Amino acid sequence: MKHLMLGGLVQLDLPTLLVASSLVVTICGVIFVLGTVRQHHDVASRLWSAAFTLGILTMVSLAVWAASPDLPVVIGVGNGALAMSMGAIWAGNRAFNERRSHVLIAVIGGLLVAVVTWADPAAGSWAGGQLFLIAVSVFSLLAGAEALTGRMRRSLNALILAVVMLGVGVFYAVRSVIFAIVGPDSALFEEYFGTDITTAVTILFVITASTSMAVLRTEGSNPRAPRILDTGRWERFASAELFATAINDRLERTVVNGEPSVLIRVEIDNLTEMNTAFGRTFSESAMTLLGTILRDRVSASAVLGHSGGAGFDALVFENLDSALDRAKSIRSGLIDTPIDSSQGLRISATIALIVAEPGETFTALAERAAQLMNEGRAAGGNVIVGHPEEYSRV
Numbered sequence: 001m002k003h004l005m006l007g008g009l010v011q012l013d014l015p016t017l018l019v020a021s022s023l024v025v026t027i028c029g030v031i032f033v034l035g036t037v038r039q040h041h042d043v044a045s046r047l048w049s050a051a052f053t054l055g056i057l058t059m060v061s062l063a064v065w066a067a068s069p070d071l072p073v074v075i076g077v078g079n080g081a082l083a084m085s086m087g088a089i090w091a092g093n094r095a096f097n098e099r100r101s102h103v104l105i106a107v108i109g110g111l112l113v114a115v116v117t118w119a120d121p122a123a124g125s126w127a128g129g130q131l132f133l134i135a136v137s138v139f140s141l142l143a144g145a146e147a148l149t150g151r152m153r154r155s156l157n158a159l160i161l162a163v164v165m166l167g168v169g170v171f172y173a174v175r176s177v178i179f180a181i182v183g184p185d186s187a188l189f190e191e192y193f194g195t196d197i198t199t200a201v202t203i204l205f206v207i208t209a210s211t212s213m214a215v216l217r218t219e220g221s222n223p224r225a226p227r228i229l230d231t232g233r234w235e236r237f238a239s240a241e242l243f244a245t246a247i248n249d250r251l252e253r254t255v256v257n258g259e260p261s262v263l264i265r266v267e268i269d270n271l272t273e274m275n276t277a278f279g280r281t282f283s284e285s286a287m288t289l290l291g292t293i294l295r296d297r298v299s300a301s302a303v304l305g306h307s308g309g310a311g312f313d314a315l316v317f318e319n320l321d322s323a324l325d326r327a328k329s330i331r332s333g334l335i336d337t338p339i340d341s342s343q344g345l346r347i348s349a350t351i352a353l354i355v356a357e358p359g360e361t362f363t364a365l366a367e368r369a370a371q372l373m374n375e376g377r378a379a380g381g382n383v384i385v386g387h388p389e390e391y392s393r394v
Contacts, residue, residue, distance in 0.1 A: 024203050025059045028052065028210040035214065042281045047092030047101060048213050054085035054110075055206065062195075065125070075125055076117035079132040084110025086139035089165065089209070093143050096216070097150030109135050126184045133176035140169030152216070161212040168205050171198075236304060237291060237312055243305025247315055247362040250303055254317065254356065261356040262323035265369045266294055266330060267311030269348040269381035278345075286339045286347055287311075293333040298326055311349065313369070320355055324387045327351045331384065350376035353386035 029052035061078030064071065087106020095101040113135050117128035144165030152158035175193045182188055238246060247263075254261045268274070268286055275283040287310070294312050295304060303315040316323055334347045352372035356365055376385040 025052075025206050026056050028206050029056045032210050032214060035217070042095070043101060044092045044096035045217050047088050047095055047103060048217070051085045051088035051092065052210070054081045054088060058082040058085060059202075062199075069125065072121045072124070072127070073118065075127060076114040079117050079128060080110045080112075080114025082110075083113040083132060083135040083139060086136050086143060086165075086168075090139050090143035090146060092213075093146035093152060093161075097146065097152055099150065106139065109139065126179075129179060129184060130176060133172050133179055137169050137172035137176060140165050140172060144169055155216060157212045157215045161209060161216065164205055164208050164212070168201070171201060236295060238303075238305040240306060240308040243303070243313065244362045244366075246303050246305070247365070250315060250317075251356055251360060251362065251365075255358050259317050260319045261315055261317050262320055263352075263354040263356065263365050263369055264294075264298065264314045264316060264323055264327060264330075265307055265311065265352045265354070265373060266290060266314075266327075266349050267307065267309060267373055269350055269377070271310040282339065289337060289339055290334070290347055290349065293337065294330055297329040297333055307369075315356075320353060320387060323353050324384065327353060327384045327387075348382045350381050351384045352376060353384065355386075 032052050033049045058078045058081040061074045061081065065074045065078065068074075084106055087109050088103065091101040091103040091106050113128060113132050116131050120127040123129075144162045144167075146152070147158045147162035147165060152162075175189075175198070178186075178189050178193055184190075237243075251261065253259075268290060271283055271286070274286060291312050294314055298304075298314045298316055299318070301317055305313045307313050314326075316326060318326075330351060331349070334349055337346070339345050339347060350373055352369050354365055354369050354372060372385045376383045379385075
């Protein structure tokens with residue numbers, strides 16, 4: 001029986017090492033899954049939880065195989081589960097980035113690995129090994145690459161996860177190349193890419209990945225987290241930077257043409273509490289609904305942007321009274337339209353109207369908007385501020 005030396009003092013045989021790693025994976029996985037069950041119900045969290053569950057199945061299978069090598073069926077279970085687990089992480093990353101998860105690809109990939117392993121029992125513990133190594137490598141590299149795009153690219157924890165997944169992907173890619181060239185029984189493979197070394201790598205991967213994904217999950221459920229908030233998902237609203245540039249250009253031209261302009265800022269009241277109670281997906285649905293109603297109720301010439309917080313801005317080229325009519329129409333739309341028709345919940349929003357002064361920049365305009373929004377929230381929210389009829393309440 002092969003042994004692994006730890007610091008020259010402790011000697012662990014392979015079954016003991018696999019049992020120990022199974023405990024580590026199980027503890028990390030159970031903690032993550034329980035967190036998902038209790039607090040997070042979005043697609044990404046569920047897929048990541050599935051990945052940890054499959055990881056637990058993998059380690060249990062390897063531990064059973066190490067103790068009873070005469071049960072080849074568990075090899076297929078373990079190989080298929082690990083490939084599917086990496087695929088589930090990739091699918092969860094895609095879901096976090098608001099893309100289609102393609103989880104079916106992960107499921108098919110894992111099942112294919114298992115079937116190929118079971119189809120050649122005479123090959124022993126490395127039956128279907130080449131496909132297994134390639135599948136794990138591909139899914140890991142895809143997961144790492146996905147963590148560097150979309151909403152995830154703004155988070156340090158996503159960067160950590162990307163580095164870990166890419167590292168695992170490269171390790172398994174090299175492992176598959178050595179496997180193909182010299183085989184699993186070679187001294188090179190056993191010394192540097194054998195089951196014991198891979199198990200140690202797996203332990204490091206699970207601890208780091210579970211921590212990163214747990215924090216990512218929390219960041220993703222916080223609507224005020226600036227690194228995670230993705231203005232790109234509201235395609236018809238400019239980001240804060242692009243909006244500021246467009247607004248400054250328009251403000252300069254309104255001075256020359258003598259046109260009135262009013263900034264309408266609309267922000268959802270208590271979005272944080274809504275997110276805590278119903279989850280990130282629900283709160284983002286509320287934001288999407290708000291953006292849709294705002295866009296439908298302002299003039300076609302209005303410039304639209306994301307305020308960087310819990311709402312949106314619209315610069316309209318009309319007088320203050322007309323802007324007040326727009327604000328009342330927006331508020332009526334929010335009252336009439338539930339976020340979720342099955343639950344009937346509606347948005348409460350504070351609306352600020354800020355008349356642009358000649359020569360004023362967007363920075364100064366935004367500061368006045370923030371001040372009015374604070375006044376509106378101090379008054380209890382669900383109000384229109386910035387007009388002589390301000391604090392008119394539904």
